[in-house]
Amino acid sequence: MTDLHEISLQESVIEDIDPLDTILGTDEIYQLGNKDADAIDALRLRFTRQAVDHHRQHNPAYDRYCESLGFGSHRLSSAADLATIPLLSTGLFKRGDQAIRTGSGQDEVILTTSSGTLGTVSVVPRDDVTLKRFFASVAIGKREVLGVETFDRQVFDLTPATRDAPNVWVSYVMAGVGVLYTTRSYVRRDVLAMKEIVADLAAVPENEGVNIVGPPPLLLDLAKYLEARGPLRLSPKSLIIAIGGWKRRENEIIDRTVFDERLAAAFGFPDTAPIRDSYNMVELNTVLFECAFKAKHSPPWITVLARDPRTLAAMPSGQPGLLSFLDPTPLSYPGFILSDDFGTVVQRKQCPCGITGDVVVFERRVNRIESRGCALKLQTIGA
Ligand SMILES: [Zn+2]
Numbered sequence: 001m002t003d004l005h006e007i008s009l010q011e012s013v014i015e016d017i018d019p020l021d022t023i024l025g026t027d028e029i030y031q032l033g034n035k036d037a038d039a040i041d042a043l044r045l046r047f048t049r050q051a052v053d054h055h056r057q058h059n060p061a062y063d064r065y066c067e068s069l070g071f072g073s074h075r076l077s078s079a080a081d082l083a084t085i086p087l088l089s090t091g092l093f094k095r096g097d098q099a100i101r102t103g104s105g106q107d108e109v110i111l112t113t114s115s116g117t118l119g120t121v122s123v124v125p126r127d128d129v130t131l132k133r134f135f136a137s138v139a140i141g142k143r144e145v146l147g148v149e150t151f152d153r154q155v156f157d158l159t160p161a162t163r164d165a166p167n168v169w170v171s172y173v174m175a176g177v178g179v180l181y182t183t184r185s186y187v188r189r190d191v192l193a194m195k196e197i198v199a200d201l202a203a204v205p206e207n208e209g210v211n212i213v214g215p216p217p218l219l220l221d222l223a224k225y226l227e228a229r230g231p232l233r234l235s236p237k238s239l240i241i242a243i244g245g246w247k248r249r250e251n252e253i254i255d256r257t258v259f260d261e262r263l264a265a266a267f268g269f270p271d272t273a274p275i276r277d278s279y280n281m282v283e284l285n286t287v288l289f290e291c292a293f294k295a296k297h298s299p300p301w302i303t304v305l306a307r308d309p310r311t312l313a314a315m316p317s318g319q320p321g322l323l324s325f326l327d328p329t330p331l332s333y334p335g336f337i338l339s340d341d342f343g344t345v346v347q348r349k350q351c352p353c354g355i356t357g358d359v360v361v362f363e364r365r366v367n368r369i370e371s372r373g374c375a376l377k378l379q380t381i382g383a
């Protein structure tokens with residue numbers, strides 16, 4: 001518990017800063033579980049309970065929902081109790097349910113949206129603090145999980161351009177990255193400027209690492225183009241970061257190992273360590289990044305649980321289920337989300353990268369029939 005003690009000492013010095021923001025400003029926060037695995041549980045319990053109280057107080061629909069389930073934060077006395085927190089299914093964000101809005105309705109929010117290729121778009125209200133915390137989580141993850149310390153590297157952006165999709169969440173994600181690095185976008189109206197990006201990549205000095213960030217199908221398009229024309233020789237200090245899914249190009253998904261090997265060969269890396277995936281959805285106020293050992297590390301302040309699809313009971317470590325997230329960082333909506341993704345959570349894993357903590361393995365997105373069945377009991381809130 002040494003670290004939490006240290007953090008509480010800092011709090012007494014900087015009284016105006018919310019303790020959660022102090023956590024988000026703490027160096028090596030991902031290392032918290034290394035010395036004391038219980039420290040992460042204590043941190044989650046404290047901040048998640050605080051978030052439940054905040055949303056019940058300022059979100060009458062969520063409060064009624066908790067009431068109807070007989071749930072109260074006084075019941076949260078250990079980390080295992082966090083599984084009892086009432087969740088919002090992603091469908092509620094598509095419907096604009098009143099339970100997704102915490103606050104008076106007068107305070108300024110930005111309505112961030114998913115790209116919505118499945119027909120309906122998720123809308124997530126984000127206030128200033130919520131957005132700032134998101135960007136803080138990206139900065140921490142880049143430094144501590146991706147392992148990028150320097151700020152002088154160029155970022156080659158293959159995500160939709162902000163001007164083409166101003167409120168789409170991925171644009172905000174990249175805007176956050178743009179604050180940290182020199183970022184150049186290579187997508188114009190959904191089309192990747194292939195010759196331009198290849199010429200710019202070829203001009204990067206040999207020992208200079210770069211980041212290439214984009215959706216997996218566009219990264220694969222770039223690799224295929226290079227396969228036909230000859231590989232690049234990028235520094236192995238570079239990182240290729242997949243962000244977002246395959247969306248409309250799901251029929252082109254290839255095996256992850258093959259994907260990594262093709263990209264590593266095309267960019268001229270000696271191994272696949274620089275090829276990293278990430279996980280985010282518009283409803284989640286943080287990004288999970290992969291370390292060099294391809295483990296997606298859960299940040300210490302969020303709780304990821306796999307659930308039994310019928311009962312929503314939390315599955316034990318390593319057992320597959322529907323993934324749920326308890327994220328205490330958003331203030332303008334409850335960050336207690338039941339996702340549409342199946343996967344497993346390996347708890348307290350000692351990863352060779354040096355981080356001890358929960359690792360999330362994403363398996364697949366549930367289909368619409370499955371998702372209708374499993375989230376049925378969550379569809380009545382806010383009514
Ligand atoms: Zn790791």
